[in-house]
Amino acid sequence: MTCPNDSCTARVLRGILDEHLQHCQQVGQPRCPLGCGATLTAMEGEQHNCYRDLRDAWILRQERNWILLLSLLGHVRQVHRNTNYIRQQLAQLGNWRMTPCF
Numbered sequence: 001m002t003c004p005n006d007s008c009t010a011r012v013l014r015g016i017l018d019e020h021l022q023h024c025q026q027v028g029q030p031r032c033p034l035g036c037g038a039t040l041t042a043m044e045g046e047q048h049n050c051y052r053d054l055r056d057a058w059i060l061r062q063e064r065n066w067i068l069l070l071s072l073l074g075h076v077r078q079v080h081r082n083t084n085y086i087r088q089q090l091a092q093l094g095n096w097r098m099t100p101c102f
Contacts, residue, residue, distance in 0.1 A: 006039060 001017055003010045005024055012020045032038040036050035 006037070 001014050008024050030040055030045055032050055034050050040048050
C-alpha cells in the first residue's frame with residue numbers, strides 16, 4: 001500500500017501500515033476534518049474552513065461573471081445600433097442611386 005500521507009512516497013505491506021504511520025514524518029500534521037485533503041499546521045487548523053473559502057470563491061466568480069455579462073450586453077447593444085445605422089445608410093444610398101438625375 002502507498003502511505004496515505006501526501007508527502008510520503010513509501011509503499012508498505014498492509015499489515016505493517018500502522019507501524020509505518022507511527023514513524024512517518026507526516027503523522028504529526030493533521031488533515032482537514034472537512035475533507036478537502038489539506039495538510040494543516042496547528043495554527044492553520046484553527047482558521048481553516050474550506051467550505052467558507054469555496055463559498056467565497058464562488059461568490060467572487062459569480063460577481064465577475066455578472067460584470068462580464070453586463071459588459072457583453074453593452075457591446076451587443078452597440079453592435080445592434082451600428083448595424084441599424086449601416087442599414088439606414090445603405091437604404092438611403094440605394095434610394096439615391098435609383099432617383100433619376102435630370
